[in-house]
Amino acid sequence: MRIAVAGTGYVGLSVALLLSQHNDIRALDIVPEKVEMLQRGVSPIRDAEIERFLEHRDEMGLSFEATADAAEAYGEAEYVVVACPTNYDTDTNSFDTSAVEAAMDAAREVNPDAWIVVKSTIPVGYTERIREERGDNKIIFSPEFLREGHALYDNLHPSRIVVGAPRDDADAVAAAERFAALLEEGAAPEERSRRNADGTAGIPRLVLGCTEAEAVKLFANTYLALRVSYFNELDTYCATKGLSTKDVIRGVSLDPRIGDFYDNPSFGYGGYCLPKDTRQLLANYRDVPQNLIQAIVDSNSTRKDFIADEVLKRVNGLVYESVPKPLVGVYRLTMKSGSDNFRASSIQGIMKRVKAKGVPVLVYEPTYRGDEFFGSEVTADLASFKSRADVIVANRWSDDLADVEGKVYTRDLFGRD
Ligand SMILES: NC(=O)c1ccc[n+]([C@@H]2O[C@H](COP(=O)([O-])OP(=O)(O)OC[C@H]3O[C@@H](n4cnc5c(N)ncnc54)[C@H](O)[C@@H]3O)[C@@H](O)[C@H]2O)c1
Incomplete structure (x- = not known):
């Protein structure tokens, strides 16, 4: 056919x-x-x-x-x-x-x-x-x-x-x-x-029915966004109160009704689909009562604000230790390890917030064709990136960063997407 x-x-x-x-x-x-x-x-x-x-x-x-x-x-x-x-x-x-x-x-x-x-x-x-x-x-x-x-x-x-x-x-x-x-x-x-x-x-x-099929798609993606947001807010709580997020997630996820999957904290849900699909579902709720769908959309910005504040705390700490103008390194623009796609990746939200405070950013992204990304320098030279950056932010951990672990800020606790 x-x-x-x-x-x-x-x-x-x-x-x-x-x-x-x-x-x-x-x-x-x-x-x-x-x-x-x-x-x-x-x-x-x-x-x-x-x-x-x-x-x-x-x-x-x-x-x-x-x-x-x-x-x-x-x-x-x-x-x-x-x-x-x-x-x-x-x-x-x-x-x-x-x-x-x-x-x-x-x-x-x-x-x-x-x-x-x-x-x-x-x-x-x-x-x-x-x-x-x-x-x-x-x-x-x-x-x-x-x-x-x-x-x-x-x-x-x-x-x-x-x-x-x-x-x-x-x-x-x-x-x-x-x-x-x-x-x-x-x-x-x-x-x-x-x-x-x-x-x-x-x-x-x-x-x-076609309307049900359309709803299946948006409700499925919004559930995935909810789950990401849930574990991210759990992590925000633990990080703020000095608890081990890893231990709490392990204990929570051993309940078979919850399950130990799709529960690794991150800088927020991102990629091409989840941010736009949750917003579209929220728009479809225009005349329908809801709290949760709005909260899922809002939660992602709150998480990025929290992550950016944590990065800025480290930057300010370095200024205090007399590094005059610390450089923040963004390790990969991508959302997931192994990806070459960075449409709407959450790390870009962190970058935007950090730059809004006047902090310079250097990006390491070997798949990017160009030397600048929204006004920030991009390099494909990992060794120079690691030596120049004072704080390195990584949505997903990579063994590439093992020798500079002390500089790295990530919330990837389980080494998976
Ligand atoms: N990417 C995903 O993970 C994913 C998953 C499920 C659903 N979707 C949905 O599927 C759709 C496509 O997503 P994608 O990720 O494949 O997008 P994409 O941007 O990777 O690909 C879309 C392609 O369509 C082409 N295009 C644009 N206008 C066209 C036209 N008039 N005629 C022919 N080609 C045209 C573009 O040049 C592009 O190559 C979106 O609605 C997206 O929400 C995406």
Whole structure:
């Protein structure tokens, strides 16, 4: 089956390659450099499985072509998967869905019949609204749950497959079922026979109303943000009162209802999705009573204020010890270890706060192309970074820093993301 994918970022590229095992894929991007890299079999993003699939696409028998030509991409497609960005717009207090709509327009110009599957994260209620506004009944939604850096891995080993279609539209529900089956067909064979914790076998597959499917995505990410915020506030308490955070988390997380995972303190939740998705859910609560969703959004700024104050205390301590103008070193702009992506990473919030107090910052980020990041010098020379910085802040610990441990400020207590 011919399937087109609009957008070759984390979501689009991983879904395109997953589906290219059993379908004929045309992937389109509006950035010519990305298309050109993909045509050469080079991944524009760092992701082990994506790189492996692209490198071995012939041996693996994948049918994957990248193109910048809309007619070539969308013309013959039965499904058009839209994986364009939906950044949060602080003026409208909602996601900016214009890139999703631009892709729909481009697809419809050459193909009035394809099923459009929105894979981008969208506001709750968007699919129903856009179907009505455009008079287009062939739009459905499938939330994406991948993690950056493990994008294709997570699609090969999905926790669940969710597709949303209006319940009263039998054709759309059937198209959603077929799309769910395509995603399942692409998953690793062992996943289709796996045993789940609830005793069921295979990959849980849910075909829901589209508004419910949209809610699943935003509530799932907001829960993850809540969990990060919870352990971060636990750490803020322990650090302020002189308790061992590590011991408290261990004792708390041994309760199997809580679990010892996703509980490592950090500088705040960040990355492309959690900050914007929590805000979008809060915006969706406009006419609905709530306290918690607002608190999850606010908690992240409070945590960054706390971390920045802790860094500034160390800086002031050095001034007291007669280092006239201490230099703060930011070790990596990325959110997670092993990542090359620093969209909305929490360390940037720390950097901004520290710089606002007039303290100079030097950044070590080997994946950054350029010598300045928001007015601060960037270096890829680790040895000079370590010798020049007086205080080093690291959202995630790295053995790179072992020889300057005394300078390092981190809240990474368990050495995991
Ligand atoms: N990154 C994640 O971990 C993740 C996980 C789940 C869901 N999502 C959601 O998926 C969507 C995409 O996220 P991403 O991380 O893949 O974004 P991304 O920025 O990595 O990739 C988006 C791609 O779309 C391209 N694009 C923009 N406008 C286009 C158009 N009109 N036609 C074709 N291509 C176009 C961009 O050039 C870019 O390459 C967002 O809504 C995001 O919230 C992301």
